[in-house]
Amino acid sequence: MHQLTLTEIAAALAAKDFSAEELTRGLLQRIEQLDPQLNSFITVTADAALAQARAADARRAAGETGALLGAPLAHKDLFCTQGVLTSCGSKILTGFKAPYDATVVERLAAAGAVSLGKLNMDEFAMGSANESSHYGPVKNPWDVTRVPGGSSGGSAAAVAARLLPAATGTDTGGSIRQPAALTNLTGIKPTYGRVSRWGMIAYASSLDQGGPLARTAEDCALLLQAMAGFDPKDSTSVDQPVDDYQAALQQPLSGLRIGLPREYFGAGLDARIGDKVLAVVEALKKLGATVKDISLPTLQHAIPAYYVIAPAEASSNLSRFDGVRFGYRCENPVNLEDLYKRSRGEGFGAEVKRRIMVGTYALSAGYYDAYYLKAQRIRRLIKNDFVAAFAEVDVILGPTTPNLAWKLGEKSNDPVSAYLEDLYTIAANLAGIPGLSMPAGFVDGLPVGVQLLGNYFQEGRLLNVAHQYQQGSDWHRQAPSGF
Ligand code: GLN
Numbered sequence: 001m002h003q004l005t006l007t008e009i010a011a012a013l014a015a016k017d018f019s020a021e022e023l024t025r026g027l028l029q030r031i032e033q034l035d036p037q038l039n040s041f042i043t044v045t046a047d048a049a050l051a052q053a054r055a056a057d058a059r060r061a062a063g064e065t066g067a068l069l070g071a072p073l074a075h076k077d078l079f080c081t082q083g084v085l086t087s088c089g090s091k092i093l094t095g096f097k098a099p100y101d102a103t104v105v106e107r108l109a110a111a112g113a114v115s116l117g118k119l120n121m122d123e124f125a126m127g128s129a130n131e132s133s134h135y136g137p138v139k140n141p142w143d144v145t146r147v148p149g150g151s152s153g154g155s156a157a158a159v160a161a162r163l164l165p166a167a168t169g170t171d172t173g174g175s176i177r178q179p180a181a182l183t184n185l186t187g188i189k190p191t192y193g194r195v196s197r198w199g200m201i202a203y204a205s206s207l208d209q210g211g212p213l214a215r216t217a218e219d220c221a222l223l224l225q226a227m228a229g230f231d232p233k234d235s236t237s238v239d240q241p242v243d244d245y246q247a248a249l250q251q252p253l254s255g256l257r258i259g260l261p262r263e264y265f266g267a268g269l270d271a272r273i274g275d276k277v278l279a280v281v282e283a284l285k286k287l288g289a290t291v292k293d294i295s296l297p298t299l300q301h302a303i304p305a306y307y308v309i310a311p312a313e314a315s316s317n318l319s320r321f322d323g324v325r326f327g328y329r330c331e332n333p334v335n336l337e338d339l340y341k342r343s344r345g346e347g348f349g350a351e352v353k354r355r356i357m358v359g360t361y362a363l364s365a366g367y368y369d370a371y372y373l374k375a376q377r378i379r380r381l382i383k384n385d386f387v388a389a390f391a392e393v394d395v396i397l398g399p400t401t402p403n404l405a406w407k408l409g410e411k412s413n414d415p416v417s418a419y420l421e422d423l424y425t426i427a428a429n430l431a432g433i434p435g436l437s438m439p440a441g442f443v444d445g446l447p448v449g450v451q452l453l454g455n456y457f458q459e460g461r462l463l464n465v466a467h468q469y470q471q472g473s474d475w476h477r478q479a480p481s482g483f
């Protein structure tokens with residue numbers, strides 16, 4: 001059962017091959033057996049999951065249908081889940097049980113999905129390796145001495161290891177796409193505003209966006225269909241109808257115009273990854289696509305701009321964690337200031353503190369113009385580059401990451417080298433456009449991801465291209481040995 005995709009599970013549940021309860025029990029058992037090797041879960045909600053599964057079975061028995069009815073998944077631990085620890089991978093949220101469900105959680109539950117728990121992540125979604133979690137690092141099931149990527153590393157590892165067919169994640173600078181690439185999954189970051197951020201603990205509010213990780217584009221389409229849509233509770237949510245993603249999957253690719261940015265294939269890219277990317281381009285050409293050389297001249301400024309804007313927003317968002325309102329509080333504070341200082345000092349990890357300090361500095365009087373304002377101007381130039389590119393092409397294709405999954409600990413003392421891993425993913429968040437990563441083969445037994453970027457609200461197009469590619473490739477079907 002655990003090898004099945006969500007789409008296959010939907011068919012099996014409809015055919016009554018097994019019940020949602022049997023499926024949930026089977027997966028809970030796998031989690032118990034195998035997750036100690038990976039550390040992908042922070043909380044397993046076994047009883048609640050079984051109750052949801054029985055409810056899904058009852059709804060089906062009453063005649064209800066629906067592709068997600070009884071579908072197992074789990075949520076990145078920054079989506080608020082009522083009455084369940086919502087930790088954001090941080091010590092500072094120790095014991096914090098959210099008083100309500102995030103909109104994403106609520107919508108998936110309403111569609112009948114069964115949540116098995118909460119998944120490990122980099123603290124406050126800051127990272128590319130899932131090593132900054134208070135709950136310990138997550139291991140990559142393809143090689144447990146390596147990182148699974150981050151910050152949605154728990155989501156990626158659990159799905160790649162077949163503990164779950166799908167999971168939610170969030171992407172502020174690549175945190176869905178990069179771990180998807182390093183673990184052989186398909187993941188999509190939607191257009192900013194497509195998926196509600198209500199109940200998603202904020203890292204950098206103008207960049208954060210939730211989305212699914214699964215094994216196939218078809219499964220991502222199913223999940224995104226339920227997750228996307230206007231939410232009056234999120235003022236940045238866009239009031240625009242959601243496309244029919246299942247229908248979009250089936251479009252032929254003849255006439256598809258693919259742009260290859262020359263800046264993607266320069267120094268910094270592992271040439272073996274470059275070769276896999278070009279092989280995907282060849283396969284898409286056979287399906288009728290045409291290819292054009294394009295340029296994204298401001299791409300080189302994306303990382304520096306992001307590492308000003310994201311910390312600036314984080315420094316403001318994280319000020320609410322003060323030892324008073326949520327989670328962790330230091331022992332025996334002598335006065336209020338001591339309580340603030342020690343609760344934050346003890347509750348936040350090193351990377352989070354680094355970013356709060358960088359962000360506070362960049363926003364401070366005298367430096368605002370030099371850093372934050374300048375970064376915002378670069379952001380506009382990056383957006384303009386994409387607008388110009390999408391006048392000529394339908395999708396932009398390239399590598400998702402410059403390197404393969406690295407060894408645990410390899411970059412932990414070198415934040416800048418970790419920041420450089422975001423080279424290809426970050427610009428999409430700065431511009432607000434959608435991006436998808438899909439499996440494109442293996443190098444030395446480690447997965448390689450290809451990234452597709454699309455114009456605003458072109459999620460359907462990205463899923464379409466990935467789905468058509470996956471009809472003729474089987475990278476996405478490969479499972480890590482031992483899982
Ligand atoms: N790796 C990037 C960072 O460290 C992106 C993280 C994310 O998308 N949440 O900020």
